[in-house]
Amino acid sequence: MSHENSVRVGFVSLGCPKALVDSERILTQLRTDGYDIVPEYQQADLVVVNTCGFIDSAKAESLATIGEALEENGRVLVTGCMGANERDILDVHPKVLGVSGPQQYDAVVSSVHEYLPPPDSLPFESLVPRQGIKLTPRHYAYLKISEGCNHKCSFCIIPDMRGRLVSRPINEVLAEARRLSAAGVRELLVIAQDTSAYGVDIKYAESTFAGQTWRTNLGDLCRALGEIGIWVRLHYVYPYPHVDKVIPLMAEGKILPYLDVPLQHGSPEVLKAMRRPAAAHNTLERLERWREICPEITVRSTFIVGFPGETEAQFETLLEFLEAAQLDRVGCFKYSPVEGARANALDGAVPDEVKQERYDRFMAVAQDISRKKLATRVGRTEKVIIDELAGDTAVARSYSDAPEIDGVVHVANAANLRVGGFAQVTITSADDYDLFAEAVT
Numbered sequence: 001m002s003h004e005n006s007v008r009v010g011f012v013s014l015g016c017p018k019a020l021v022d023s024e025r026i027l028t029q030l031r032t033d034g035y036d037i038v039p040e041y042q043q044a045d046l047v048v049v050n051t052c053g054f055i056d057s058a059k060a061e062s063l064a065t066i067g068e069a070l071e072e073n074g075r076v077l078v079t080g081c082m083g084a085n086e087r088d089i090l091d092v093h094p095k096v097l098g099v100s101g102p103q104q105y106d107a108v109v110s111s112v113h114e115y116l117p118p119p120d121s122l123p124f125e126s127l128v129p130r131q132g133i134k135l136t137p138r139h140y141a142y143l144k145i146s147e148g149c150n151h152k153c154s155f156c157i158i159p160d161m162r163g164r165l166v167s168r169p170i171n172e173v174l175a176e177a178r179r180l181s182a183a184g185v186r187e188l189l190v191i192a193q194d195t196s197a198y199g200v201d202i203k204y205a206e207s208t209f210a211g212q213t214w215r216t217n218l219g220d221l222c223r224a225l226g227e228i229g230i231w232v233r234l235h236y237v238y239p240y241p242h243v244d245k246v247i248p249l250m251a252e253g254k255i256l257p258y259l260d261v262p263l264q265h266g267s268p269e270v271l272k273a274m275r276r277p278a279a280a281h282n283t284l285e286r287l288e289r290w291r292e293i294c295p296e297i298t299v300r301s302t303f304i305v306g307f308p309g310e311t312e313a314q315f316e317t318l319l320e321f322l323e324a325a326q327l328d329r330v331g332c333f334k335y336s337p338v339e340g341a342r343a344n345a346l347d348g349a350v351p352d353e354v355k356q357e358r359y360d361r362f363m364a365v366a367q368d369i370s371r372k373k374l375a376t377r378v379g380r381t382e383k384v385i386i387d388e389l390a391g392d393t394a395v396a397r398s399y400s401d402a403p404e405i406d407g408v409v410h411v412a413n414a415a416n417l418r419v420g421g422f423a424q425v426t427i428t429s430a431d432d433y434d435l436f437a438e439a440v441t
Helices: 017-032 056-072 086-090 105-115 158-162 170-182 218-226 241-251 268-274 280-293 312-325 352-375
Strands: 008-013 036-038 046-051 076-080 140-144 187-191 206-209 212-215 231-234 258-260 298-305 329-334 381-390 393-397 409-412 422-430 435-439
Touching: 008 017, 008 056, 017 036, 017 046, 017 076, 017 105, 017 140, 017 187, 046 056, 046 105, 056 076, 056 086, 076 105, 140 170, 170 187, 170 206, 170 212, 170 218, 187 218, 212 218, 218 231, 218 241, 231 258, 241 280, 268 312, 280 312, 298 312, 298 352, 312 352, 329 352, 352 422, 381 409, 393 422, 409 422
Parallel strands: 008 036, 008 046, 046 076, 140 187, 187 231, 258 298, 298 329, 409 435
Antiparallel strands: 206 212, 381 393, 381 422, 393 409, 422 435
C-alpha cells in the first residue's frame, strides 16, 4: 500500500536461490520497519543491490547492475557475496553509499535506516505476512537450512565469502516450513551450500517441534517435512552414504523422488584437482543403489568442463561417466576463473575454443540421454504443478522438474486448471528436455 508520505526502497536480487532467500529476509525486515518496496528505479528513494560474486561473469553482471542503479537512481547500497571484497565494488563505483557482505542482514537494514530513515519508529508487523516477503511465485518457496560450507573445493570461494557451515536448528526450519504451507506454498525447495552436511556443526542437536523431538540432520528433516503433505524437493545434496536413508522416503511418496547432486566431473584426477569430497566410482554405485530403492528417482547434476589441466583423455572419461550414470537432468559450465580460488594457481589453462568444443560435445551426450529418458514417459499419467496459464494451455512441472533449471510440461486442455494447483495429466509426447500433455478431465 503506497501513499504520498511513504518511504520507498527498490531492490535488485542477483545470483543463486541462496542469495534470493537472503533478499527475502532483508525485504521482510524492511517491510516490518514500514518501508514500501517498489519495482522501478524512478519510484525508489534508495536502491539495494544484492550481488553475486561466484565467477567472473557474475561479478561483471553485479557491477553492471550497480552502475545501472546509480545511473537510474543515484542512491545505492550494495550487499551480498561480492560485498565480501569491498574494494572490488568501490574501485569501480566509488559513489555507492555503502557495502556489506553476504548474510549481513542487520548491516544492510541499518544502512537503509541511516540513509533513508523509516517513516515511523513503530514496527509495521501488520504489513508483513507471517511467512515473510517471498520473491518466488506464491506456490513454491526456497527453504534454506544452513549457511556456509566446510569443503575446500579449489574452484570455489563460497567458504571464504559465506564462512563455514552453520546449520539452522531443525525446529526453526520446521516452523518456517509450516508457515509457508499455511500461506499456500505447495512446493518447498530445500537448499544449502551442502544439504547433506546439515547438522554436523551442531552435532545433530535435538530440538522439539509440535510435540515431537527431532535431530538436526537430513534424515529427520526429510521425515518431518514429509508429514506436511506438500512437495519437498532436495537440492545440493552431496552423495554421502547417509543420503541412502532418505531414498525410502521418496519411494513411499513422502518427499519427491528427486535429487540435485553437484558432481562436477567424472575423472578421478580432475576431481582430485578440484578437491571434491566424493569419488566418481562411488557415485555410480550409489546411483545404482538409489535406483534399486526408488526406480522413479530423478537425479540432476552440474558439471564443469575445461578445468585447468583437464586433458582430452580426462574429458573422455567424463563423457563415459555421463553415459554410465544416465542422469536425468544435467547442467554444464565452462570453467571460469574466480579471484581468490586455489584453482587459479593450477597449470594447464584450457583455451576458450577447447572449452566450447568440450561443452558442445558434453551437452550433445546429455541431450541424447534426456531425450531417450523422457520418451519412456509418453503414455503415462502424472501429477503436475501449474506454474503459468495462457488460455487453454498451461506450463507445468512434474516431480522431475525443478523451477527455472529443468524442463517443463506443456499442458493442453487446461482451461479448468489454476496456477499453483496440482493436476493429473497424460503425457502425449516429448522432445529433448520437455514433455507435452493433456489434462485429465
